[in-house]
Amino acid sequence: MSMTLLNENLDLSSPSFKKNAHEIYKHLRRHDPMHKITMQNGQIGxxxxxxxxxxxxxxxxxxxxxxxxxxxxxxxxxxxxxxHLLATDPPDHTRLRSIVSKAFSPKIIESLHSQIQQITEELIDRIESKGAMDVIDDFAFPLPIAVLSRMLGIPEEEHYLIREWSNAIIAAASDNQKIKEALPSIEAFAEYIETLIIQRREKPADDLISHFVYAHDNGEYLTAQEVSSMIFLLIIAGHETTVNLIGNGLLALLENPDQLELFKKNPHVAPSPIEELLRYYSPVEIGTVRWAKHDFTWYEKTIHQDDLIFVSISSANRDPEQFEQPDRLDLTRTKNKHVAFGNGIHYCLGAPLARLEGKIALTALLRRLPNLSSAIDFEELTWRPGILMRGLVRFPVSF
Incomplete structure (x- = not known):
């Protein structure tokens, strides 16, 4: 691959970057670990x-x-x-997370196990006799959105709307110009969420939206706008990460037949195979956007106040200084302190749910469809546009 891609105009959302990302990261880690980028609007990152x-x-x-x-x-x-929660610092972040985290306690997540298993098996029932499917459209997307929709109380017939809005928003994430293009989808999503909140205020139900509407911490409730932003975040981030975990995880296994056989024989091999799949093809490419608080120097470069800071999760998880043979998929890897779900106070609140869904989904898929294989050459697969996520556009398989 030519390193001519490496200039200040590096487009983190372009097909060429997505295709060559790990080679680019390898070069940058060695030669330019704090790489300057000039965005289309002139913003420095x-x-x-x-x-x-x-x-x-x-x-x-x-x-x-x-x-x-x-x-x-x-x-x-x-x-x-x-x-929302991922776009705030303390004290607002502390207050919001304190209220919301109660809905994601270990006890509640574990109680979802049977529901997730049931949804997974039903999805496979629908496709088992067809002999082929698109992993993303037919399995990886429907599973987490069904789980989240049950938690939130969203009807199944409206799941397709969530998919359309989510795709538009993720493609526009971290790009102010594209946010304008996605505005109709974002506004439609906002109206939809507002309708759900009004319904729950009038008639509370046993779901997360009702929990957010009436949840409080020391007598302090979420505002109507905070409830909206929380639902927005959960639907977008809460299912996108899991879609990519399932799709990317299956791709990694099919690309590595020895590890695929190991997973089939013992999907519960310790340590958890899911951790290695999260590291190898991280569902999140670049962490959600950050800004420089003030001028400071890093690697003898001056970062100015309000410059964008792009944190590459995918690159960190392939760093040879941290992981032995980082480009090798090894489900038995013991030293695996990956950052697929972040680090610090903004560590992903839904990480336990994503792990559980990923484990159940891949285990059931390979148990029920043991002869599953890619229907096209791996080189023909393409990654979705957008800065934040690493996920496949489509993944046709046969079985």
């Missing part, structure tokens, strides 16, 4: 690629902030949706 630097940046609250700096490009009609 910095791409961090080494594991130790990424782990530090993810929890660095002295030099780096999550509070959105420039909101002028976000239309006021949907601005509240972007002021």
């Amino acid at each position: 910095w791409l961090i690629t080494r594991y130790d630097d990424v782990a530090q940046a993810l929890k660095d609250d002295l030099r780096i902030t999550k509070d959105r700096r420039d909101q002028s490009t976000i239309p006021p009609t949907v601005k509240h949706l972007f002021d």
